[in-house]
Amino acid sequence: MSVSASARVRSRPRCERCGAPVSAAAERDWDAGTYDRVSDPQFGWALEQLTRLNLAGDEVILDAGCGSGRVTGELAGRVPSGRVYGVDVAPSMVEHARRALGAKATILCQDLIELELPEAVDVVFSNATFHWIHDHDALFSALYRGMKSGGRLLAQCGGLGNIDSFRQIADEAAAEEPFAPYFEGWRRPWNYASAEETAEGLSRAGFVEVKTWLQPKRVEPQRAFVETVCLVRHVDPLPDELRSRFVDRVLAECGDPLVLDYVRLNMSAVADGAIRA
Numbered sequence: 122m123s124v125s126a127s128a129r130v131r132s133r134p135r136c137e138r139c140g141a142p143v144s145a146a147a148e149r150d151w152d153a154g155t156y157d158r159v160s161d162p163q164f165g166w167a168l169e170q171l172t173r174l175n176l177a178g179d180e181v182i183l184d185a186g187c188g189s190g191r192v193t194g195e196l197a198g199r200v201p202s203g204r205v206y207g208v209d210v211a212p213s214m215v216e217h218a219r220r221a222l223g224a225k226a227t228i229l230c231q232d233l234i235e236l237e238l239p240e241a242v243d244v245v246f247s248n249a250t251f252h253w254i255h256d257h258d259a260l261f262s263a264l265y266r267g268m269k270s271g272g273r274l275l276a277q278c279g280g281l282g283n284i285d286s287f288r289q290i291a292d293e294a295a296a297e298e299p300f301a302p303y304f305e306g307w308r309r310p311w312n313y314a315s316a317e318e319t320a321e322g323l324s325r326a327g328f329v330e331v332k333t334w335l336q337p338k339r340v341e342p343q344r345a346f347v348e349t350v351c352l353v354r355h356v357d358p359l360p361d362e363l364r365s366r367f368v369d370r371v372l373a374e375c376g377d378p379l380v381l382d383y384v385r386l387n388m389s390a391v392a393d394g395a396i397r398a
Contacts, residue, residue, distance in 0.1 A: 152349050153217035157189035159346045160249075166277060166338065166385060167192040167248040171199070173389070174275050179203045180243040185233055185264065185276070186250025190218030190226070196246060197225040206238055234259040241269045245276070252279035252311050252386070257319065261326035270394025274328065280335045280386025281315040284351065287371075287381055291355050294370045303358040310354045319388055328390035338383040347372065351381070 179202040184193040187207030197205045205226040209215050215230040222228065231237065234256060245264050254260050264274065295304045314322075316333040323331045342351070348368050355371075356364040372379065 150213050151188075151211045151353060153189050153211070153213040155345060155349045156214070157191060157217060157221075159343065159349055160188070160191070162338070162340045162342075162346075162383075163188075163249040163350075164191050168195070170246070170248060170275060170277055170387075171195065174199075174244070174246065174273075176200060176203075176244070181240060181269075182206070182244045182246060183208065183238065183242045183264075183267065184226075185236075185245055185247040186253075187218055187226075187228065188214050188249075190214075190221045190228065192246075192248055193218060193226050193228070194222055197222065203243075204240075206242065208233060208236065208238075234263050236263040236267050238267045241272070242267060243269055243272050245272065245274045247276035247278070250278055251276060252283065252313055255310075255312050257312060257314060257322050258325065261322050261328070265326045265328060265392055268392040270392060272392040274323075274388065274390045274392070276389075277385050277387050279311065279313050280319075280384045281313050282335075282382075283311075283313045283384040284381050287351065287375065290374045291352060291371050294367060294374070295355065297370070300359065300363060300367055300370075303360070303363070307358055313384070314386060316386060319386060323388065323390045327393050329393040330391040331388070332390070333386065333388045336385045336387055338385055340381045340383055341378050342381060344368070344372065347379070 176199050178200050180200050181203055182196050182200060182205045184196055184205060184207040187193045187209045190207060193205060193207040207218055207222070207226050207228045208231050209218065209228070210230065210232045212230055215228055218228045233254060245268060251257065251260060268274070294300060295307070316335050320331050320333045323333070348356070352368055352371065356367060359367055
């Protein structure tokens with residue numbers, strides 16, 4: 122790592138539990154236990170992705186944004202002669218994944234834009250993570266640096282238009298009393314990128330054979346899903362006594378049954394060894 126890069130890492134805030142440098146957008150934790158129970162939609166989307174990932178069984182794989190470890194376990198089962206690394210910035214997710222997986226995978230608490238792996242990987246897989254990272258250029262460059270020449274990237278995250286109507290309702294609720302004072306200066310934590318800008322970003326990082334596309338998905342969630350997944354960062358600035366009230370206010374405007382129009386951004390690419398050299 123260069124002196125300037127080291128200085129940037131030292132200047133970043135660090136996770137209080139694991140000491141890893143984290144970006145400003147990644148400083149908040151998650152309820153890992155509840156997420157593990159309610160994240161069936163995300164798990165199903167990951168399984169769909171895995172049908173496009175042909176493996177010999179001896180690959181080294183990174184699960185970039187491993188969450189509670191459900192998908193990481195699936196990956197480990199597909200490479201009995203390989204190794205799997207799971208990386209997540211949320212300490213609760215890391216702890217949950219380590220307990221759930223044991224020796225099946227190596228779980229690391231890191232910010233993906235500051236990625237440092239014990240070895241280069243053959244495959245980077247990611248599901249429902251990249252939209253939580255504002256700086257996609259830094260993300261794609263970090264992933265590229267951690268891959269072997271010819272390594273494959275297969276990822277899906279929220280894309281342009283993702284749950285737009287729901288987020289508009291949540292923003293309107295955030296502008297109302299008694300919630301509004303707590304949202305002063307609040308920065309929206311997501312980056313729902315288009316397929317076109319994502320392809321350009323991957324190419325800038327050195328990837329070739331880049332393919333990106335958007336895919337609509339519909340979900341009819343329960344309240345626990347809305348609280349733990351959809352509004353997880355909206356409730357961060359609120360005191361405990363207002364969090365349930367905020368969720369109630371949003372849900373009251375959404376109608377029954379609540380239907381969320383997700384838009385998934387798919388991407389596949391190959392790390393170009395010629396550029397790496």
